[in-house]
Amino acid sequence: MTTTRVAILGASGYTGAELVRLLSRHPNMEIAALTADRKAGQSMADVFPHLAILDLPPLTAIDEVDWNGVDAVFCALPHATTQKVIAGLPKRLKIVDLSADFRLEDPAAYEKWYGHAHAERELQKEVVYGLPEFYREKVKSARIVANTGCYVAAAIIPLIPVLEAGLADPDWIIIDAKSGVSGAGRAAKEANLFTEVSEGFHAYSVAGHRHMGEIDQELSKAAGRPVTASFTPHLLPQNRGILATTYLKGEAQAIHARLAERFAGEPFVHVLPFGRTPATRHVRGSNHCLIGVVADRQPGRTILISVLDNLVKGASGQAIQNMNLMLGLPETAGLEQLALFP
Ligand SMILES: NC(=O)C1=CN([C@@H]2O[C@H](COP(=O)(O)OP(=O)(O)OC[C@H]3O[C@@H](n4cnc5c(N)ncnc54)[C@H](OP(=O)(O)O)[C@@H]3O)[C@@H](O)[C@H]2O)C=CC1
Numbered sequence: 001m002t003t004t005r006v007a008i009l010g011a012s013g014y015t016g017a018e019l020v021r022l023l024s025r026h027p028n029m030e031i032a033a034l035t036a037d038r039k040a041g042q043s044m045a046d047v048f049p050h051l052a053i054l055d056l057p058p059l060t061a062i063d064e065v066d067w068n069g070v071d072a073v074f075c076a077l078p079h080a081t082t083q084k085v086i087a088g089l090p091k092r093l094k095i096v097d098l099s100a101d102f103r104l105e106d107p108a109a110y111e112k113w114y115g116h117a118h119a120e121r122e123l124q125k126e127v128v129y130g131l132p133e134f135y136r137e138k139v140k141s142a143r144i145v146a147n148t149g150c151y152v153a154a155a156i157i158p159l160i161p162v163l164e165a166g167l168a169d170p171d172w173i174i175i176d177a178k179s180g181v182s183g184a185g186r187a188a189k190e191a192n193l194f195t196e197v198s199e200g201f202h203a204y205s206v207a208g209h210r211h212m213g214e215i216d217q218e219l220s221k222a223a224g225r226p227v228t229a230s231f232t233p234h235l236l237p238q239n240r241g242i243l244a245t246t247y248l249k250g251e252a253q254a255i256h257a258r259l260a261e262r263f264a265g266e267p268f269v270h271v272l273p274f275g276r277t278p279a280t281r282h283v284r285g286s287n288h289c290l291i292g293v294v295a296d297r298q299p300g301r302t303i304l305i306s307v308l309d310n311l312v313k314g315a316s317g318q319a320i321q322n323m324n325l326m327l328g329l330p331e332t333a334g335l336e337q338l339a340l341f342p
């Protein structure tokens with residue numbers, strides 16, 4: 001089998017480093033180029049000492065990449081910087097974009113949630129929304145895939161099959177989600193200082209987080225009519241992991257049966273026995289998403305708990321899963337590691 005030469009744009013960030021870690025053991029991909037912005041000119045060993053044992057190309061600016069030596073691209077740049085970069089890449093390249101820049105199919109929704117007009121509306125029409133468990137066939141033939149967001153993946157993986165089957169009230173969906181701090185990226189921000197995050201816990205962007213547009217887009221498709229979910233993100237004093245607790249009006253046993261049937265055979269989504277609940281440490285460092293279903297005390301109300309590692313199934317692992325599909329490789333290639341526990 002041939003080896004695909006990949007470039008990682010944004011390799012000096014957290015998801016870029018996670019792509020390098022996972023791809024270093026991928027049987028069919030080799031890293032041909034790595035880019036950075038402020039850290040261009042440095043080596044990966046300088047920027048991420050845990051990767052120093054690997055033989056890696058230097059970090060360069062994007063315009064210094066020799067595209068003749070590249071077959072596929074993982075784009076791990078901040079949102080709002082990605083549209084122009086992807087539009088400028090050679091058209092023969094397969095691209096998975098980890099940012100939010102191409103996830104919203106409606107340009108008006110993009111403008112509403114991101115506060116500016118989409119810069120590449122024509123290109124947007126070509127992009128496939130890339131949650132593999134639901135868009136596998138489309139991803140296989142896509143040139144550009146927009147990876148699902150980390151909070152969004154944790155929230156919608158269990159919700160889509162429930163809404164598709166009409167097993168919960170679409171007007172009563174409450175998603176209470178918590179993320180580790182690596183979800184905010186490596187760039188220094190006052191709000192993410194140790195002193196601001198440790199020994200505490202807080203909600204943020206309440207009733208206005210930009211992921212609401214993406215959640216509503218996908219849940220509306222699943223329900224077959226407009227859905228406006230409640231979603232509140234919280235910042236956990238830990239590095240990795242997302243846990244979403246979702247409250248629904250629907251019968252818990254029926255919801256559990258539907259999810260168990262829908263995800264049977266999925267390599268990375270697992271439904272726990274009825275009543276059992278997962279924790280972020282059960283998925284740390286792995287590409288797995290675990291789902292627990294519990295009957296609330298009030299009959300007809302259900303609590304869903306879903307967990308994933310924001311840097312793996314929420315970003316870099318999911319991106320490799322999508323790229324595997326785009327390249328006709330086994331979907332699990334390079335992604336077989338179990339969680340790091342404790
Ligand atoms: N962190 C997470 O858990 C998740 C992140 N994502 C998304 O993935 C993307 C990457 O996230 P993450 O790795 O956390 O971010 P980081 O802030 O850790 O890294 C960003 C990377 O982009 C580079 N960069 C920044 N600005 C520019 C620019 N103007 N031109 C070129 N390169 C630039 C940085 O280079 P330098 O370091 O040299 O400045 C760095 O390599 C984001 O869009 C994010 O929303 C998606 C899901 C989960």
Ligand SMILES: CC(=O)N[C@@H](CCC(=O)OP(=O)(O)O)C(=O)O
Pocket residue numbers: 098099100148149150151179180181182183184185211233235
């Ligand atoms: C903890 C934290 O700050 N998380 C980020 C979301 C993670 C992310 O990178 O967003 P995308 O999945 O859209 O790319 C936030 O709340 O904006």
